[in-house]
Amino acid sequence: xxxxxxxxxxxxxxxxxxxxxxxxxxxxxxxxxxxxxxxxxxxxxxxxxxxxxxxxxxxxxxxxxxxxxxxxxxxxxxxxxxxxxxxxxxxxxxxxxxxxxxxxxxxxxxxxxxxxxxxxxxxxxxxxxxxxxxxxxxxxxxxxxxxxxxxxxxxxxxxxxxxxxxxxxxxxxxxxxxxxxxxxxxxxxxxxxxxxxxxxxxxxxxxxxxxxxxxxxxxxxxxxxxxxxxxxxxxxxxxxxxxxxxxxxxxxxxxxxxxxxxxxxxxxxxxxxxxxxxxxxxxxxxxxxx
Amino acid sequence: xxxxxxxxxxxxxxxxxxxxxxxxxxxxxxxxxxxxxxxxxxxxxxxxxxxxxxxxxxxxxxxxxxxxxxxxxxxxxxxxxxxxxxxxxxxxxxxxxxxxxxxxxxxxxxxxxxxxxxxxxxxxxxxxxxxxxxxxxxxxxxxxxxxxxxxxxxxxxxxxxxxxxxxxxxxxxxxxxxxxxxxxxxxxxxxxxxxxxxxxxxxxxxxxxxxxxxxxxxxxxxxxxxxxxxxxxxxxxxxxxxxxxxxxxxxxxxx
Numbered sequence: 001x002x003x004x005x006x007x008x009x010x011x012x013x014x015x016x017x018x019x020x021x022x023x024x025x026x027x028x029x030x031x032x033x034x035x036x037x038x039x040x041x042x043x044x045x046x047x048x049x050x051x052x053x054x055x056x057x058x059x060x061x062x063x064x065x066x067x068x069x070x071x072x073x074x075x076x077x078x079x080x081x082x083x084x085x086x087x088x089x090x091x092x093x094x095x096x097x098x099x100x101x102x103x104x105x106x107x108x109x110x111x112x113x114x115x116x117x118x119x120x121x122x123x124x125x126x127x128x129x130x131x132x133x134x135x136x137x138x139x140x141x142x143x144x145x146x147x148x149x150x151x152x153x154x155x156x157x158x159x160x161x162x163x164x165x166x167x168x169x170x171x172x173x174x175x176x177x178x179x180x181x182x183x184x185x186x187x188x189x190x191x192x193x194x195x196x197x198x199x200x201x202x203x204x205x206x207x208x209x210x211x212x213x214x215x216x217x218x219x220x221x222x223x224x225x226x227x228x229x230x231x232x233x234x235x236x237x238x239x240x241x242x243x244x245x246x247x248x249x250x251x252x253x254x255x256x257x258x259x260x261x262x263x264x265x266x267x268x269x270x271x272x273x274x275x276x277x278x279x280x281x282x283x284x285x286x287x288x289x290x
Numbered sequence: 291x292x293x294x295x296x297x298x299x300x301x302x303x304x305x306x307x308x309x310x311x312x313x314x315x316x317x318x319x320x321x322x323x324x325x326x327x328x329x330x331x332x333x334x335x336x337x338x339x340x341x342x343x344x345x346x347x348x349x350x351x352x353x354x355x356x357x358x359x360x361x362x363x364x365x366x367x368x369x370x371x372x373x374x375x376x377x378x379x380x381x382x383x384x385x386x387x388x389x390x391x392x393x394x395x396x397x398x399x400x401x402x403x404x405x406x407x408x409x410x411x412x413x414x415x416x417x418x419x420x421x422x423x424x425x426x427x428x429x430x431x432x433x434x435x436x437x438x439x440x441x442x443x444x445x446x447x448x449x450x451x452x453x454x455x456x457x458x459x460x461x462x463x464x465x466x467x468x469x470x471x472x473x474x475x476x477x478x479x480x481x482x483x484x485x486x487x488x489x490x491x492x493x494x495x496x497x498x499x500x501x502x503x504x505x506x507x508x509x510x511x512x513x514x515x516x517x518x519x520x521x522x523x524x525x526x527x528x529x530x531x532x533x534x535x536x537x538x539x540x541x542x543x544x545x
Binding site for chain 2: 172
């Protein structure tokens with residue numbers, strides 16, 4: 001006997017197709033802006049494409065020359081931000097997820113972290129000026145700016161890590177405890193190794209934000225123009241995001257292709273760093289099975 | 291006169307509660323050395339909570355609280371300062387196999403490593419001995435470096451038994467170990483348990499009345515967080531009725 005579709009079957013099928021089409025279109029809409037941005041940047045930068053743009057220092061307040069010092073400065077800032085926020089954030093997340101007793105104080109801390117994530121970046125910037133530049137006496141430096149970025153990205157690391165830790169089945173912990181493992185042995189041998197990929201998600205977000213934010217670094221370590229490359233983390237530095245901001249607003253007469261080129265290089269840097277983390281994460285996920 | 295068998299675990303007035311809900315209302319019983327002690331009873335009768343109290347798992351569960359006294363070799367378990375070393379003397383096997391996301395080898399070597407054994411030769415020896423005793427060695431000897439969680443369900447359950455044995459425990463707690471295991475594997479594990487009895491005291495929580503009958507020397511019938519009776523297992527099925535509820539349960543007339 002052949003299967004005969006009832007009116008209900010047909011209706012369900014129509015709805016199913018409509019929903020799929022709708023959601024598919026939404027997904028397409030999502031990538032349209034990205035494609036347009038990249039296309040516009042590439043198209044407008046095209047007249048000035050040169051390797052020198054990446055390797056030379058800017059000339060005449062960015063009206064000519066390249067952006068090498070800014071690229072280097074952004075790498076410095078991202079590195080300092082990662083070195084500070086990842087260990088601190090992972091440690092805090094491990095404590096909150098694996099050790100902290102379930103009480104009002106823990107809930108208060110969790111609430112504070114969520115709120116920290118909502119603080120505008122300009123407020124972080126002013127905090128950075130007060131805490132690092134002035135109070136800690138770091139002056140306008142890579143260290144002060146990197147630490148400001150680290151504070152700003154800390155909640156992201158903590159939340160991503162906590163979620164990764166809590167995704168590890170409780171049964172694994174119980175099995176370890178029954179074998180006489182301490183909490184730390186359980187965390188270090190079983191829980192952390194199986195949440196690395198989730199922690200990397202937090203790292204990816206840190207990289208993107210640290211490389212892209214302008215406000216937190218403009219008072220704490222980034223300068224519009226520096227005649228030398230930073231020699232240590234105590235020096236101020238040029239940075240991509242701030243350089244773009246500067247040549248787009250303060251400096252006059254900067255050729256458009258330099259502006260577009262700077263924006264494209266910044267996006268490309270972020271995408272490359274993300275791609276590296278994503279590839280690493282995929283590699284780790286391939287090994288994880290339970 | 292024959293010496294009374296040594297008491298391995300004695301439990302006095304054990305109560306377990308989770309938050310405001312009490313699930314074990316005062317249990318008294320004794321488990322003798324080198325016996326298989328069965329625990330049967332319907333769902334919610336407190337069997338698993340009883341097991342969890344025996345190796346102080348309540349300390350890792352913020353809502354679980356335990357009162358009463360449990361003596362291990364005559365010593366109050368609350369008196370063990372090193373709770374981690376104490377837990378290693380009691381192996382546990384769960385209803386669903388928990389293969390840690392480590393290799394087969396590392397699953398079994400985990401507890402010995404925790405105990406401070408570093409020598410490769412010694413670890414190799416422990417891994418092979420425990421896998422053999424859990425009747426798993428022949429199936430996995432060529433893939434010790436494969437992930438334990440990739441084994442089949444029945445193999446994983448034997449892996450967890452091997453892991454429990456790797457602690458060289460004096461007591462083995464089995465919580466409905468056969469729930470996710472096929473009948474053939476169940477029989478193999480039951481054979482393993484009969485052999486282990488000479489070295490280890492086994493507490494076997496089971497939903498299968500016939501499994502208790504096949505394996506357990508003595509059995510406790512739990513009901514609503516209390517012990518209805520503890521008897522030589524065969525008395526549950528034949529012989530004079532001590533408590534009608536027990537006879538009804540084992541004959542499937544419960545309800």
